[in-house]
Amino acid sequence: MTEKRRGIIKFLAFLALAGTAGYLLFFTPEGNRFLTPEGRKALVERIDLAVGSAGPFGPALFVLIYALGVLALPATPFTACGAFIFGKYGGAVYSILGGTLGASVSFLVGRYLLRDFAHGFLVGRLGDLDRKAEHHGFSIIFYLRILWFPFIVLNYGAGATRIRFRDYFWGTFFGILPAMLIVSLLFGSLKEILASYRGPADLLQFDVLFPLAVLGFSFLLPGIVRRIRGEPLPDAGPAAGSE
Numbered sequence: 078m079t080e081k082r083r084g085i086i087k088f089l090a091f092l093a094l095a096g097t098a099g100y101l102l103f104f105t106p107e108g109n110r111f112l113t114p115e116g117r118k119a120l121v122e123r124i125d126l127a128v129g130s131a132g133p134f135g136p137a138l139f140v141l142i143y144a145l146g147v148l149a150l151p152a153t154p155f156t157a158c159g160a161f162i163f164g165k166y167g168g169a170v171y172s173i174l175g176g177t178l179g180a181s182v183s184f185l186v187g188r189y190l191l192r193d194f195a196h197g198f199l200v201g202r203l204g205d206l207d208r209k210a211e212h213h214g215f216s217i218i219f220y221l222r223i224l225w226f227p228f229i230v231l232n233y234g235a236g237a238t239r240i241r242f243r244d245y246f247w248g249t250f251f252g253i254l255p256a257m258l259i260v261s262l263l264f265g266s267l268k269e270i271l272a273s274y275r276g277p278a279d280l281l282q283f284d285v286l287f288p289l290a291v292l293g294f295s296f297l298l299p300g301i302v303r304r305i306r307g308e309p310l311p312d313a314g315p316a317a318g319s320e
Contacts, residue, residue, distance in 0.1 A: 084193030091190040091233075098149035111150060121158045128162055136163070136171050143175025148183055152176055152228045156257055157264040165265030172257045173250070180232045180249045187236020195237035207239050214244030222252025255294070262287065 102108035110116030124142060128135040139162065143155045155175065159168035199207040210217055218240065221231055235245050 080193060081197065084197065087190040088194035091186075094186075094190075095149075102149070111154070117154055120154070121161055124158055125162050136167075139163070139171050140175040140178060143172060144179035144182060147176060147179035147228060147232075148186075149229070152179075153260055156260045160261040160263075160265035165262050168265055169258050169261035172261055173253060176228075176253050176257060177246070177250045180228070180253075181242075181246055183229070183232030184236040184242065184245050187233035188242075189236075191233065191237035199238075211239035211241065214240035215248045218245050218248030219252040222249060223255065225256060 100108075102111065110120055124139065127142070128139050131138045139159060143152075143159070146152075146155050152172075156168070156172040159172040159175075162168065163171055214235075218231070218235060
């Protein structure tokens with residue numbers, strides 16, 4: 078079997094997996110639960126019950142559920158679920174672990190099923206950018222995570238490039254920290270804020286202002302990290318030493 082044919086077969090396998098996930102999400106009762114507020118509330122209750130019944134292994138079970146969930150579903154509902162179950166800070170920790178694990182598995186799936194197929198298209202200027210990605214992977218992934226680039230798309234898409242796994246892993250880990258912290262703090266504080274809300278002045282409290290401050294600071298992080306590492310974000314010009 079030629080390399081080109083092998084790449085096509087793997088790509089078709091990926092399409093089959095994506096199609097199956099789409100069917101389960103949009104055309105089954107269980108999947109429809111995820112698409113409505115009532116369904117998401119029921120999902121949180123079911124995860125809470127499962128985690129509670131697992132005793133001391135509850136946090137590990139939640140991390141596993143999170144990691145498996147984000148293989149095909151948005152991460153934010155799972156982060157909110159973690160905040161409701163474990164509180165603001167515990168939820169943030171377990172969401173970061175689950176998100177990083179799920180993103181890593183998605184990357185490896187993308188690397189195995191998509192890389193060979195994508196390689197045939199990454200020529201010319203795209204090939205130059207792909208070679209740059211190999212040397213600037215951490216900055217690229219970190220920057221896109223900070224900018225809230227679609228989680229699932231980046232997970233699988235990065236696997237189709239030359240980005241090294243270790244750069245992807247750490248870029249993801251540090252890149253999702255601000256977003257996970259923001260979402261977890263906001264959702265973890267939601268019940269408290271609504272229960273005591275009397276007017277706009279009640280919103281001027283730490284649990285609201287701190288996540289917003291983290292959000293603003295997060296947009297400065299890519300520049301700070303690039304300065305520390307001495308690694309500018311790659312431009313679209315020809316790669317040094319490209320073939």
